[in-house]
Amino acid sequence: MTGAADGAVRNGGDLVVETLEALGATTVFGIPGQHALGLFDALSRSTLEFVSSRVENNAAFAADGFSRATGKVGVLFLSTGPGALTSLAGLQEAYATGVPMVVVASQIPIEGLGARRRGMLHQLDDQKASAANVTKSQRLIQHASGIPSAIQDAWTEAISAPMGPVWIEVPQNVLLGPVMVPAVEDALAEPFDNPPRSELVTEAVKWLSTARRPAIIAGGGTRRGHGEEHLLSIAEKLRAPVICTPGGKGAFPWAHPLSLQSWIEDRWATDVLEEADVLVVIGSSLGEITSNYFTFAPRGRIIQIDAEPRVLESNGPALGIRADAGQALAALDAALPVPEQAPEWHGQSPEELVGDTLNRIAARLDAQDLAPERTFMADIRAAVPAGMQTFWDMTIAAYWAWSCWDAKSGQFHSAQGAGGLGFGYPGALGAAVGTRDRVLAVSGDGSAMYSIAELATARQHDLPVTWLIVDDGGYGVLREYMVDAFGKATATELAGPDFVRLAESFGIPARRADPGNVRQALEESFAEEGPNVVVVETVLRLFAPTHLVP
Known part of the structure; x- marks a missing residue:
């Protein structure tokens, strides 16, 4: 294990990086700071790769993207006070x-903790309390000897379902002070087991075995729990229609005869789910987006599976099964026989119902004159290789992608968890660090301005990210919401830069494309080395999800 150089005195920072290395970390994101100098000095004696962002919020998004893309733990180093606080919106998404x-x-x-009137630089009354709303837990380490065990415990907690970010604080003098603790040689962190209770599995099997109209909602927990194989098996046994939430996109084959794809915001799809006599909800809270903005009113019984106990029955009564989604699906699959009665949806087979519903959705879109939007999204999908990972900001293109994007063999990542702006580009940079494969980021001009400083990060680390910026001159989603609600939009229009020239000023190749030429522009950009930018100036509209056609 890497330690201090010959003759050098090891400090608390060395214990941090040695423990991270022993746990399998390869990469750290963040920005140096005055109180964190001991951490960064120790980095110089480690094998860890450091990726320096330009804004702490973006560093958090990058660590998040690294974790999503690789399945590994993202590691973030923060400085005290303003640096720590600036990261919180990114941590909220994670x-x-x-x-x-x-x-x-x-x-x-340590001597300044709690002493507000000392007036120390960056001092907060209780820094870790600021992180309490956006992390699973918070720890303050006051002695260097406690560092290895605390980080090992934090890593274990982070990877245990429900997974999430864990916060550790180490005072400046603990990081800088010499230590007698020997170099960390090994560390082990394994996730806590989170299986379903057997009586709940038995009850769920009873419900499903007699269901005539079963249906399934696959949320993000399905993917995090690696439950795709068992989801497919259960759906085929039951012949149950399956719809994926934006977070669950890719958990079920897009073109499968039972796939309602991801049209979770369309009322035709919502009608099918409401009609189910038993609805299985996996790894989803049935929150705002999944419930079609809380218009969803199921008439049947619900089986809800989630590792987070606070999610269960939070938006309606259900047979709540607190468990890792993968473990729960495996148990259900093993116990569930093929039902004796074939499902029947008021004279239709499930496959006929799915096909008819998708046709109705297409007919509604046809009636709304949305050919430019549908063509634009189809052209992006045609340009993106099947296995490429994509990261989407909160922009109109992403709202379309939630419903229409076939993830194929790649992975789809968006910011709908917390809904903050600026996730797409730094998240994609983190993914590129972890995979070294080309990644696509999609932003609007408003959200792009949250991340524009990270062009320097992309250039410095030569990261293969293509950034598609859809420039509509403002906050397009909010513009539509306000016009629909009030007949006019206020404070949604934005002055912006020439994104092509701005990217070029960072030494990053950029091109401007017409909406009809976005496929060619992306394909050419994907063939290049390193980072690049594609800018398309166009105004996209959202689709209306209500019954505009019979």
Whole structure:
């Protein structure tokens, strides 16, 4: 294990990086800071790769993207006070989505803790309390000898379902002080087991064995729990229609005869789910988006599976099964026989129902004159190789992608967990660090401005990310919402830069494309080395999900 150089005195920072290395970390994201100097000095004696962002919020998004893309734990180093606080919106997304991260924040020296009137630089009354809403737990380490065990415990907690970011604080003098603790040689962190209770599995099997109209909602927990194989088996046994939430996109084959794809925001799809006599909800809270903005009113019984106990029955009564989604699906699959009665949806087979519902959705879109939007999204999908991972900001293109994007063999990542702006580009940078494969990020011009400083990060680390910026001159989603609600939009229009020239000023190749030429522009960009940018100036509209056609 890498330690201090010959003759050098090891400090608390060395214990941090040695423990991370022993746990399997390869990469750290963050920005140096005054109280964190001991951490960064120790990095120079380690094998860890450091990726320096330009804004702490974006560093958090990058660590999040690294974890989503690789399945590993994202590691984030933060400085005290302003640096720590600036990261919180990024951590909110990781916490809401269940992304495992270990966050190591520096602190003021121990003697200043709680002494508000000392007036130390970056001092907060209680820094870790600021992180309480966006992390699973928070720890303050006051002695260097406690560092290895605390980080090992934090790593274990981060990877245990429900996964998420865990916060550790280490005071400046603990990081800098010499230590007698020997170099960390090994560390082990394994997730806690989270199986379903057997009596609940038995009850769920009873319900499903007699269901005539079963249906399934596959949320993000399905993917995090690696439950795809058992989901497919259960759906085929039951012949149950399956719809994927934006977070669960890719958990079920898009073109399967039982796949309602991801049209979770369309009322035709919502009608099918409401009609189910037994609805299985896996790894989803049935929250705002999944419930079609809380218009969803199921008439049948619900089986809800989730590792987070606070999610269960939070939006309606259900047979709540607290368990890792993968473990629960495996148990259900093993116990569930093929029902004796074939499902029947008021004279239709499930496969006929799914096909008819998708046709109705297409007919509704046809009636709304949305050919430009549908063509634009289809052209992006045609340009993106099947296995490429994509990261989407909260922008109109992403709202379309939630419903229409076939993830194929790649992975789809968006910011709908917390819904903050600026996730797409830094998240994609983190993914590219972890995989070294080309990644696509999609942003609007408003959300792009949250991340624009990270062009420097992309250039510095030569990361293969293609950034598609859809420039509609403002906050397009909010513009539509306000026009629909009030007949006019206020404060949604934005002055913006020439994104092509701005990217080029960072030394990053960029091109401007017409909406009809986005496929060619992306394909050419994907063939290049390193980072690049594609800018399309166009105004996209959202689709209306209500019954506009019979």
